[in-house]
Amino acid sequence: MTAAAPCWTARVLTIFPEMFPGPLGLSLAGKALESGLWALETVDMRAFARDKHRSVDDTPFGGGPGMVMRPDVVDAAIAATADADTGDADAAPAIYLSPRGRLLTQSIVRELAARPSVTLLCGRYEGVDERVLAARQVDEISLGDFVLSGGEPAAIALIDAVVRLLPGVLGAPATLEEESFERGLLEYPHYTRPAEWQGRAVPEVLLSGHHERIRAWRRRQAEETTRARRPDLWTRYVAGLKNLDQAAAEEEGSKR
The missing domain is CATH 1.10.1270.20 (tRNA(m1g37)methyltransferase, domain 2)
Structure with a gap:
């Protein structure tokens, strides 16, 4: 018996694809992934680097500590994967997990669950060059007023929140109705x-x-x-x- 076509796909742009599926491969999310209720695609952004060292970052203009992810590398990664379901790059802008984004709420989670797919951009270092965020009209979402070492843990949390809303993942739909924020x-x-x-x-x-x-x-x-x-x-x-x-x-x- 073949698995049904996934009803929702999470596409993750990251320099650490080995971090996935991580906890998403366990428990309810893992069972749903295995049974085909959702799909996970990881894209290694280093594959879009243009030098032999596969560099994805560079020093910030204006000085300061840390490094910034290059706009050309990030743009190439988004372009190669933008809305692969329809081929329409403008249909669903990528989501950048960022402390300065709008706060993730259950309402937003429901909106994301209603889409056929989401593309999540996981930043590292000091962040991503602002120009590519503007050019691609990237949606910025934050988990809260704190800073993580990268966007991957935030992406895992967001995906988990969405997956549990997908049809067939939870046994009793009434369980969702009684939860916090609903x-x-x-x-x-x-x-x-x-x-x-x-x-x-x-x-x-x-x-x-x-x-x-x-x-x-x-x-x-x-x-x-x-x-x-x-x-x-x-x-x-x-x-x-x-x-x-x-x-x-x-x-x-x-x-x-």
Whole structure:
């Protein structure tokens, strides 16, 4: 029995292709990769270097420490792999994993999962020459306000986040609906056996078997956790509720 055609492809431009699949070859992502639910392509950017040393970087203009990835090398790598599914280089710009990019959110992950493929540019050294980023209209995405030694760990995290949303990867679709960020809230706390551990008991409501009470408790816990730990998310969540209430009121008024 042959595997089905992959529904989503991750193309990674890197000078360390041996870092892949790494953890993406294990657990759910690894099983999905093996069964053909998604595909991984790695492109060694050193193959596009123009000297015998396969140099991909050079010293920065204006001085300063470190090295910068050359625009000609990066451009050649992007050009050779740009949207290989359609041949249209403008259909899906490459994504550069960069601390100065827009923050990766679950909403963006869902957008990427809806594409047939993504091309991820993994920077090294001090970064990539700005001219190629502008010329190729590269989309910059950040995992957060911290710095990694290269874009590869960030690419692995982004791919993992997308793969778990692909059809057939998770057994129960309802699992995704209850996760953090899917409804604008952090996830509620979880408990399992034993019912009492080191003098700490599982909340009684979870043992009640009353599904409506359990659902209400979980929603309250999610709201309280979000309000305490992520006031930024809580503000957006409350604003969203107000907008829904206003829309409902306007719809009700139009029926009168």
